[in-house]
Amino acid sequence: MSNTFGKRFRLTSFGESHGIALGGVVDGCPPGIELSIEKIQQELDRRRPGQDQFSTLRNEADKVEILSGMFEGKTTGMPIGFIIRNSDHKPEDYDDLKNLYRLSHADYTWHRKYGVRDYRGGGRSSAREHVSRVVGGAIARQILETKGIEIAAYTSQIGNISLDKSYTELDLKTIEQSPVRCPDKDLAEKMLAFLNKVKGDGDTVGGAVTCIIKNVPIGLGEPVFDRLQAQLAFAMMSINAAKGFEYGKGFAAATMKGSEHNDEFISDNGTIRTKTNHSGGIQGGISNGEDIFFKVAFKPVATIFKEQKTTDISGAEVVMTARGRHDVCVVPRAVPVVEAMAAMAILDAML
């Protein structure tokens, strides 16, 4: 297993969905930074289950306890250890899953790789592991904010309902006003209605998250391999259920001519900038000072409330129906996770 993210700003994460606690250690945090624990808690609250009708009803306070690395309200440069105790774990909900492989979950591959299997809610393969990332990201974000760097992500697609406007035409301050975290009010309504229908069918659906990072200094990224886009892609593709990553014009760039895609350099009161930003803020693997933006695709939640065929661990075919508490779509709750991973990746590239 590899449970450490980052080279300079490093999060090492631990914990299982239905174990005693989750937590982690943030190492490489610069000293002397004022850290608000409330702001960390706010980010956890954004990811918390049970915040609306489409997310799992599991009731977790997700209260973070910081154990080290701070003194008199500031970071000391020492590692920040933290834990989040599980309270509403119901491992017994999973007893009848003990011997079968849930479709498109990690059950089969993890069992084959590790030999043993913590079947309680997927154990460590559960998206509940993301709480540790959200804490790490909330610390990174506060450090980035001291340098004026802002990160915002939003739901840009649920099923076939897709927000095709550029982020520059949206008011990103309205993201949190809708439970689906889409800043286009009309589209947010449509997404809500669609999620209600999907939920009624006992089904789930995929979607996408778009993320924008503003005021990034010129010079982040370490070619030829650790290009900034490679680090961001790695960070995003390490999130549960992520299936694709694109930045700048992304897959649309495949259809473009050089004469259309090239970003003209201009002088903006003495500062060299680009007139357009098809490059998405990264050229030659290094940030160029323009906004960085990228999109992450997520598959539909694998647990559905319909009968499905699968096999048990002996290979015998069985029919299963899910029980328990599950999301209809991960995308709204993935928004803070995308931001957290982006914050850690950018800070790691800066230090």
Add this chain to the structure above:
Amino acid sequence: MSNTFGKRFRLTSFGESHGIALGGVVDGCPPGIELSIEKIQQELDRRRPGQDQFSTLRNEADKVEILSGMFEGKTTGMPIGFIIRNSDHKPEDYDDLKNLYRLSHADYTWHRKYGVRDYRGGGRSSAREHVSRVVGGAIARQILETKGIEIAAYTSQIGNISLDKSYTELDLKTIEQSPVRCPDKDLAEKMLAFLNKVKGDGDTVGGAVTCIIKNVPIGLGEPVFDRLQAQLAFAMMSINAAKGFEYGKGFAAATMKGSEHNDEFISDNGTIRTKTNHSGGIQGGISNGEDIFFKVAFKPVATIFKEQKTTDISGAEVVMTARGRHDVCVVPRAVPVVEAMAAMAILDAML
């Protein structure tokens, strides 16, 4: 800079486009493997410039010299040092670029980050650096082949001409029959005609490469961060001009329901497999034994033979027209690079 790829099977690459030589060191190579230097050379030949009318006319033999790590035709487990000398470098072609920033190239960001600038053909930011990757990949591929693992990539899109069939309907043995490396004969013809037109216009165009990896053992990938898809995404997004990565159903998964996307487990003569493969061979971050497949989007080549506005290093606006020798589309020559990076990423995950 970060010029080492991989954790266990590691390529460290060096060299500039118009310097004395490029090369690298492969460390972590298992001992006792018969290595064919001819096969390494064949892969270099596939990426070599000047092989058709759409690629740069630069004339390089790209002859590899292996300096260490082999004894009596076999690997010894020791690091494999290799070099490829540049012969047809014409740094003088670049003299008039010395003081200006080419559009959508690495000129500006690298100059800002490193302070000095090797303006000769982009120096190390040139895609010519990929020769080192092709050597590393060709070594990795030969090791994978001893375990039955096969890798094949092809051009699946050039501009709006897109090959939408699944790879399972194609004859992958025909890839090399067309200079565009598209295994659909009709589409390959259309792509060729289109490239001729774009070349005539002095323009360039983007595209995409699809890659398939067969016979991957169950168990590759190291969650929670170093998931196999995260490692592949990192590898692909480290290639020059890559703008997007998706695996399995990719961005299309965002539009799907759980009931459509889930891959049913079945027993295939005692072996547990999946009936469909929307997961793209990876579940919970770990390979499940099914084919792995993914797609990489590439932007159009930035150097075009049309007048363009940019600035010089002082910020003054200038008009430039490219000279020299350049590709119309990187995609056909990116095919062996995608394969090389895939081979190294998979072998690295196996060791």
Add this chain to the structure above:
Amino acid sequence: MSNTFGKRFRLTSFGESHGIALGGVVDGCPPGIELSIEKIQQELDRRRPGQDQFSTLRNEADKVEILSGMFEGKTTGMPIGFIIRNSDHKPEDYDDLKNLYRLSHADYTWHRKYGVRDYRGGGRSSAREHVSRVVGGAIARQILETKGIEIAAYTSQIGNISLDKSYTELDLKTIEQSPVRCPDKDLAEKMLAFLNKVKGDGDTVGGAVTCIIKNVPIGLGEPVFDRLQAQLAFAMMSINAAKGFEYGKGFAAATMKGSEHNDEFISDNGTIRTKTNHSGGIQGGISNGEDIFFKVAFKPVATIFKEQKTTDISGAEVVMTARGRHDVCVVPRAVPVVEAMAAMAILDAML
């Protein structure tokens, strides 16, 4: 800071001497190993303060809580998070040290490097950090034991009282019978008497620990840089107060001829072994199957109960006398720490 030890079996440690808790995360632990938490606690008890008259009187239960990575008594391959809460922290003991630099402590260098300073008992620079290492080592040791590998360390020197016999002439089972952890009964008595005298003088003294690792498989170590002795030296020199490391004949080898030092290969019932073991179980950077043995020198504890001159943070010279609770000699309590670091280094080299 760098708070992660190991490449494959990795301990990430956190916590300060007078903070809320210390702890860590063990990542890379193989799955399916039965782990006894009692055995982990036993190792912590061996390092616990207040166990005899020569160690600090600080009263800490040092009770470990395992938070993840185990299921039904066995490791799962998932990261093992653990914490040890501080109970007897008296930060107020340190208020008058807030503005001065204790001699030969980390106060000055850490203040200069990090800018902020957690002056409470040295914060993270305190040897109390070793509790996390002892937990990591106790986990590693249990895994090594399943493969028959045994590790034993003992006090081989305190001041000028030095145990010069080879470990092969000692009964290593008697180490724990003396509070100084010296397996030579007579010498142990002398050391005790000497420590009593030093304590009476308000002074402290240095010493050395010898460590033996038996039944190490042939082949550990990764030349040319990560030789097994380099990894062990790194591990030992990362321990607080360590000043020197030697293995095999060590510094005495400098005085020897090749004809004296060379270890003759012999056939021992078909197994190739060496007749002597001047090499200390490592040849060419790789274990050869013979016992590995090495010695670590420790400086005297820096806190003494005598008046000493130093400066305050403004550079003004001041006279200080220590208060609080401190060891007379670190060596007896360093014995389990040396074993812990050895266990982690060896397991890391094996995986």
Add this chain to the structure above:
Amino acid sequence: MSNTFGKRFRLTSFGESHGIALGGVVDGCPPGIELSIEKIQQELDRRRPGQDQFSTLRNEADKVEILSGMFEGKTTGMPIGFIIRNSDHKPEDYDDLKNLYRLSHADYTWHRKYGVRDYRGGGRSSAREHVSRVVGGAIARQILETKGIEIAAYTSQIGNISLDKSYTELDLKTIEQSPVRCPDKDLAEKMLAFLNKVKGDGDTVGGAVTCIIKNVPIGLGEPVFDRLQAQLAFAMMSINAAKGFEYGKGFAAATMKGSEHNDEFISDNGTIRTKTNHSGGIQGGISNGEDIFFKVAFKPVATIFKEQKTTDISGAEVVMTARGRHDVCVVPRAVPVVEAMAAMAILDAML
């Protein structure tokens, strides 16, 4: 194998004693530094075989060729690839060693670990690999010199002839005046006479090297694990034939009282310094601005011109006598290697 040294300033080394070439890649080198290739060559010349009557007569020009990473005389921040071709390799000298294990060499352990064996002069286990380190070190040293940091090492012991004076009493500029590299003229004569005698006996002898690093900035070292002394110990113990490492008072500290060993802080015209330097320039794992000094013990060369018993690869006992060209004592030629590793370790800690 692990052939990369360093985390930020990284040397990746390749090549065998009797292969085509040795070489390496230096990555992480800061841009804009004027590099003298002559100075690199001078360091290689200091390590070159055949420079006096005690070193192997192998005749190698050891001419370095820099292939990348420099432009107009300066570093560019790009990786510096370099090679040194072997010329006087006589693999046939080793034909009769093909099937036996030389005593206290790497033959046995490397054969067991890697399965295959490049028996030509020890292949990669030969100290000839150090040429790559010397190049890396010579680059690092030039960068350190721009910051006023100086490194000097000398022979402080050969057999029982030991230079016990502190380095502060020696004129380090005279080191190169004697072929044994001992700055005490009388002792140097005695060492020479002793080496002549040992050579006449067909034997070899061990020794020690002392190294001093001046003008190191305060703040190098990354506790709790990557303490500066741990990094230096690792670097030194990765050198062929090294058996021990100590810094500051080293093993002598074990015999001292706290009241003797503690370094008093004083104010030196407003700068806080220590009155004595028993700490060896490192406190709490971090440089304190005083001179860093350490000592490395080396075992005698394993190849002697006397009959010795060993076994062949089948385990049968055989009698062998060495042929070929070998050093009587590695220590004089280890001096530039110790300096090279020190330079790389210090620069790596600074970046």
